[in-house]
Amino acid sequence: MTTFTLPCVKRTLSQRRPGGRLCHPQSRQGSLGRTPLFVANGIIGGLAVAGPDAASWDRRNTLTGAVVTRAAACSPAEAERAADAAAAAFPHWSTLPPEQRASCLCAAADRLTEATETLVATAGQELGAAPGWVRFNVDVACAMLRQAASLATEVGERAAPSAAPGMRYALCRRPAGVVLGLAPWNAAVTLAVRAVAAPLALGNTVVLKASELCPKTHETVVLALMRAGLPDGVLNFVTNAPEDAHAVVEALIAHPAVRRVNFTGSTRVGREIAVMAARHLKKCLLELSGKGTMIVLADADLDGAARAAAHGAFFNQGQVCMSTDRIVVEQAVAGAFVDRLRVEAERLRADLAAGAGPLGAVISPEAVTRLRGLIEDAVARGARLVTGGEAVGTAMQPTVLDHVAFGMRLHDEEVFGPVVGVIRVADADEAVTVANDSEFGLAASVFGADLDRARAVAGQIEAGIVHVNGSTVYDDPAMPFGGMKASGYGRFGGHAAVEEFTEVQWRTERDEPAPDRLGR
Missing domain, CATH: 3.40.309.10 (Aldehyde Dehydrogenase; Chain A, domain 2)
Structure with missing residues (x-):
């Protein structure tokens, strides 16, 4: 892992607040007049990181063509380190009392609300998004975080009925492990939050890969969640140059600690993600194109x-x-x-x-x-x-x-x-x-x-x-969200997310040893 200073910015990006919180400049006045130059970094284990030699790439404004964001070009090796950091944080996070995880997610909703106007400015520059759309995104994302917090208690052991005399059954639901979230650009705030909220609530740790079209917007979301008190390594963040996307995603899906993959985006790319995940027998949730x-x-x-x-x-x-x-x-x-x-x-x-x-x-x-x-x-x-x-x-x-x-x-x-x-x-x-x-x-x-x-x-x-009698554009975080046919499979939202991001172990207990059925 390499803490770094981007060569074009001349300011350290590895400053940290007490307790390991990441702190770095949000933007600077560039040489392009009034156009801000944002700096977006990968975040691994609470530290700002970049690929070898602090490689970076530029995201341009959709209307003017001016450089808006200079983003870290994380390599596949850095992506693997992000998964390593998530795996290292998993034992502690997954065993915290559910109410602590829930409290953290509710606090994250507050921190995200505080970042609203920063997100409006950033998404406006990176994506040409209207202010009203971004504020709507924040409102929905905050509702998602609070709804996800209510899922924290779904992890644990439940008694189950048994028809066998002298035997007890239990169903133990536990976090899956490291979850990889691949978020798109179009509803940048809402869908970045959706990729991580339920997995975190259920005790998983997460690597979020940013969209190449809005790296600073996605980084702003991640920093808001980290300020809510997430321990270092629980939520990690990878930015990559567009030409490296396939190699970075492949490295993350192949990482042995990654147990779940969720992707929101086009059907074309979703098919590729599904093939990669199937090759490694990783369960995949795909929310893809619609009509x-x-x-x-x-x-x-x-x-x-x-x-x-x-x-x-x-x-x-x-x-x-x-x-x-x-x-x-x-x-x-x-x-x-x-x-x-x-x-x-x-x-x-x-x-x-x-x-x-x-x-x-x-x-x-x-x-x-x-x-x-x-x-x-x-x-x-x-x-x-x-x-x-x-x-x-x-x-x-x-x-x-x-x-x-x-x-x-x-x-x-x-x-x-x-x-x-x-x-x-x-x-x-x-x-x-x-x-x-x-x-x-x-x-x-x-x-x-x-x-x-x-x-x-x-x-x-x-x-x-x-x-x-309603618009096709409507969502409720408590309801299952997903499609059929080429629109993907699996469901975000509500109890459906519990099924997607946890494992279930069936456990049995006997009062006495089982009878010998081998005729001895």
């Missing part, structure tokens, strides 16, 4: 459905795994619904010349190019552009297309941007068929005034989460 579908039945409240559709499609520029990509509407009300959705979308339009509006920016110019390709393909194949489609740099207007149909890329591909397509169908049966005509199955919703009918439709949808 959020909203069904609007003929008796729905069209105003409410249009508002929910705009929220689901455009919140955080549609860069949410649960985002509404397709709206399947019964033909009888399709025209009236599209008129209302156009109004809702145009209320969210931004002044593109001034940069990103209240919804934030799209993550990269390449993403905008891909989104324009989806729009152009749909229009060329018969869809009608209702509103939007314009973009300047990474700022893009909310976009609605009508008459989307099978064969269009927009019908099949995950959008992950502020573009939504309306598909017209004859009836509810066809709506269900269209909704299920997808390789993905994460989130969906159904709007209808007849709740019995709406529930019946919801029950036929192949998705891990279905909301009736």
Whole structure:
């Protein structure tokens, strides 16, 4: 392990508060005028670390292209040391009384709240995220930490019924060991916390690997949790240069101390993670891509459905795994619904010349190019552009297309941007068929005034989460969160997280020795 000073910063990054808490500068005024230059470090056993020779890499602002963050480029060897540190901290952390772990997580929620405005500034620079989106992230993350704290008592021994006379059964649930969390950029605060909160509550230690798109945002989350009193080594943090991602992840999954892997991100990368984990027989929780579908039945409240559709499609520029990509509407009300959705979308339009509006920016110019390709393909194949489609740099207007149909890329591909397509169908049966005509199955919703009918439709949808008369973008930390089909497997949230991040041992006790069944 190497404490270090980044050569371009000229300030020590290995200062520590009493008790082993990490303390280092958050940012500095760079040579780029008013653009702050953040410094993001790996953290192993409570110390700031970097790869060999203090290697680093730069993350640039999505709108201006200016360097925002200079991040440590941890090597696979440093990643292995992070897992070593987590393994060394496991015996102490896993045997602490549950109320101590719970108290630490509740304190972490307070520390994260205190870091809100720092996170707003950092995520705004690294990701182009809107302030409202980041504050929403913090609120949800704090709720996740407090809910996870309630799980701490799930670890321990429980008596179980036994049908055998003179024999007692017990089920002993215990922490799995070291958990590897791989967090994405799009809901940077919420999903970094989700990757670590339940594992920590249940007595595991954790290595969190940052997204290459928001290393400072993720580091800020980790530091907030550490300030809540986590002992050194309980939560470790790895940043890596983009070109080293595969080697770093492979080293972490292969490490013998790592017993669980959780990944949130694209299905493409998730398949690679699953293969690595399977090679080492590591249990893996995957929350992957989605193709959020909203069904609007003929008796729905069209105003409410249009508002929910705009929220689901455009919140955080549609860069949410649960985002509404397709709206399947019964033909009888399709025209009236599209008129209302156009109004809702145009209320969210931004002044593109001034940069990103209240919804934030799209993550990269390449993403905008891909989104324009989806729009152009749909229009060329018969869809009608209702509103939007314009973009300047990474700022893009909310976009609605009508008459989307099978064969269009927009019908099949995950959008992950502020573009939504309306598909017209004859009836509810066809709506269900269209909704299920997808390789993905994460989130969906159904709007209808007849709740019995709406529930019946919801029950036929192949998705891990279905909301009736609500947006596809909704989460409750106490509920199981995850998908079907190519949207992954396993569940975060509630008691489902206990199943994911613990082991169960069946234990038996006899009053007398077992009878000899060998005929001796």
